[in-house]
Structure formats: structure tokens, C-alpha cells
Amino acid sequence: MERTYIMTKPDAYNRGLIGEVITRIENKGYKITNMKMMNLDEAILTEHYAHLADKPFFKDIVEYMTSGPVVGMIVEGENVVAGMRNIMGPTDGLEAPAGTIRGDYANNKSENIVHGSDSVENAEIEIKRFFG
Numbered sequence: 001m002e003r004t005y006i007m008t009k010p011d012a013y014n015r016g017l018i019g020e021v022i023t024r025i026e027n028k029g030y031k032i033t034n035m036k037m038m039n040l041d042e043a044i045l046t047e048h049y050a051h052l053a054d055k056p057f058f059k060d061i062v063e064y065m066t067s068g069p070v071v072g073m074i075v076e077g078e079n080v081v082a083g084m085r086n087i088m089g090p091t092d093g094l095e096a097p098a099g100t101i102r103g104d105y106a107n108n109k110s111e112n113i114v115h116g117s118d119s120v121e122n123a124e125i126e127i128k129r130f131f132g
């Protein structure tokens with residue numbers, strides 16, 4: 001069965017939206033097979049967001065992602081990588097359609113509630129990164 005790495009971000013924790021994200025994952029028909037709350041540090045974020053590490057706003061991402069705990073999850077289901085990206089919506093909460101997690105709960109491009117792997121290959125790398 002395909003799996004993906006989903007992670008609620010610190011804004012979800014601070015706004016009390018972790019349960020909402022979990023409910024949407026389960027309502028879609030996916031199974032959460034592992035879950036843990038963590039406090040991330042700059043080293044793991046530099047690895048996880050390596051594609052953005054040279055951007056001027058990278059320090060803001062680190063500040064945001066270390067402002068509270070995250071909840072990492074392994075989520076399983078048919079075509080779950082693409083399916084989760086669909087129910088999350090695009091990166092920018094302003095552009096994300098209503099009905100998606102980001103469309104309903106985020107209003108900008110940085111603080112957007114949830115992370116989801118963007119390919120089956122990256123999902124396995126990210127699961128290994130956060131669950132060993």
C-alpha cells in the first residue's frame with residue numbers, strides 16, 4: 001500500500017487544528033499508521049527543506065517551524081501521495097480552493113498548517129527521516 005509523510009505545522013498546534021487535519025485524513029479514507037509529536041531543530045529542517053535552504057526566506061521558515069511542536073504521521077492508502085496533496089491544496093493558502101485544508105485554514109504562502117510529501121520517492125525518504 002502506498003504511504004506518505006504528513007506533518008502538522010506549529011500553526012496547527014497553536015490554533016488547535018491538529019484534530020481537524022486528522023479528521024480530514026481519516027474522512028478521506030486514509031489510515032494513519034504511525035504518529036508522533038516533535039520539536040524540530042534547524043539541522044533537520046535544513047535537510048527537510050533542502051530545496052529552499054538557499055532562499056532569503058529560509059530563516060523565516062526555520063523560525064516558523066520551530067515556533068511550536070509538529071505532529072509527524074505515516075499515512076497509508078491508494079494513491080495517498082497525490083490524494084493528500086489534493087486535500088491539502090496548493091502551498092499558498094490565498095490560492096488554495098475552499099474545501100482544501102490550506103484553502104480553509106491558511107491565508108498566506110508560509111504558514112499553511114500542513115506538510116505532505118510531493119512524490120512516492122520523497123515520501124519514503126521523509127518517513128525514514130522522521131521515523132527512522
Ligand code: UDP
Nearest residue numbers: 052057061090091109110111112115116118
Ligand atoms: N514556503 C514559504 N515561502 C515560499 C515557499 C515556501 O514560506 O515562497 C514554506 C511553506 O511553509 C511551504 C514550505 O516552505 O509549505 C515548503 O515549500 P514547498 O515549495 O515544498 O511547498 P509545499 O510542498 O509545502 O506545498
Ligand code: MG
Nearest residue numbers: 115116117118
Ligand atoms: Mg514541498
